[in-house]
Amino acid sequence: MSSRVTQLDVLDLDSYTTDLLIRKEVDKCMRLFSSPVILQLKPYVQTALYATLLYHTVGKYQQTVAQRLFGVIMIDTQNPNHVQRWKILCYIAAEAFGFLWSEKYDAGHPDFLSSWSKTTTVVNFIHNMARVSRLCNFLLFLNKGQFSRLLLLALGLKVCAENPGEVGDVSYTILGREILWRGFAEILVETITQFDLSKIRRYIAKGVATPTDHNDDVARLKQCCVCSEWPTQPHESNCGHVGCYYCMSVCILEGGQCPTCSSTISNIKMVGYV
Structure with missing residues (x-):
């Protein structure tokens, strides 16, 4: 070579x-x-x-x-x-x-x-x-x-x-x-390797996605609002978005800002599986 x-x-x-x-x-x-x-x-x-x-x-x-x-x-x-x-x-x-x-x-x-x-x-x-x-x-x-x-x-x-x-x-x-x-x-x-590909993917998806009904629990529980994957131990924030327990906990530790709507996350609660 x-x-x-x-x-x-x-x-x-x-x-x-x-x-x-x-x-x-x-x-x-x-x-x-x-x-x-x-x-x-x-x-x-x-x-x-x-x-x-x-x-x-x-x-x-x-x-x-x-x-x-x-x-x-x-x-x-x-x-x-x-x-x-x-x-x-x-x-x-x-x-x-x-x-x-x-x-x-x-x-x-x-x-x-x-x-x-x-x-x-x-x-x-x-x-x-x-x-x-x-x-x-x-x-x-x-x-x-x-x-x-x-x-x-x-x-x-x-x-x-x-x-x-x-x-x-x-x-x-x-x-x-x-x-x-x-x-x-x-x-x-x-x-x-320093780029956060998940955040870039969420940003692109947020720009091209069509508005959805946040009251549809089935649709919300199929995708984590942070990693965009199937949520593990899904938890819901006070702003109504669902994500993995670990992902939501990391968001709170990093400043308490929701990655989807930028609202302040004060608490999270566990929701049922799909």
Whole structure:
């Protein structure tokens, strides 16, 4: 397995190479044409060139341009000696689709999704969820150093040294960056654990929930107002909300404020089970 710094450098160099060879060169050529029809074809021309580049690099050598320069290669986690052809083709197809999506969606082309007005909300939701997934995978990569991209994780491909037996030069800069990334990952993981996910979940649920009848005892006894789980030894506060005995006791110890209505909890009493 190659180091985190090497994999991050590969991502940066691949992005720079794509921008230099595909986007900028096609932009120069498109300046010679003034027809709007030809200009609308630019994202598709760029995608075709990018797919061709991937076919002659990843498709033949299992390496991108940057991976070739850094001496790393993509291998299959299930069979390190052979990468199945369908995985390589899926990688090229997903990369080409992602490139076209970034050129059309992220670039804000006015014609994109214009005919899909009813599905625009769904597409935006999927796009945002993909961003969140990439962020989570990146945090996992900083912690474990295995899959720098979500696509590699989905296909079961990892980036390793092409010649593991060879020992390369390790400079002070590379070693310092590796230590910095490891420290950053540990600090980030430690920071994330400090967030109270139950409070965040209650806050979101409170914002999207519809008003309910608080006199419905059956509905109230099915969910703790603090942890949002089935209440253990349910107790009711003086403001009418039900929660676990432990959760309600903790609320009183922390200041006596109800997490649902922010009223002051002066006493709690036990209620029956559902």
